Amino acid sequence: MGKKILSSxxxxxxxxxxxxxxxxxxxxxxxxxxSTAPGNFNIQQIIKxxxxxxxxxLKLFENALENDKIxxxxxxxx
Numbered sequence: 001m002g003k004k005i006l007s008s009x010x011x012x013x014x015x016x017x018x019x020x021x022x023x024x025x026x027x028x029x030x031x032x033x034x035s036t037a038p039g040n041f042n043i044q045q046i047i048k049x050x051x052x053x054x055x056x057x058l059k060l061f062e063n064a065l066e067n068d069k070i071x072x073x074x075x076x077x078x
Contacts, residue, residue: 030047
């Protein structure tokens with residue numbers, strides 16, 4: 001995966017966690033809660049940048065540190 005350049009802790013419309021970690025090789029690790037039921041917390045998956053909705057890409061870019069914004073913009077293709 002390489003060096004992590006961004007961690008963004010978001011919530012979905014239901015208030016459940018939807019967290020993203022972007023790595024400099026372009027890989028993204030997503031950790032989210034599917035529901036409040038037992039066993040549906042902290043589900044992890046590796047996703048592709050092209051699978052992210054544009055609104056999520058914008059939120060990730062907005063949450064990036066100033067000195068990482070250029071690299072994040074390039075990786076996210078926004």
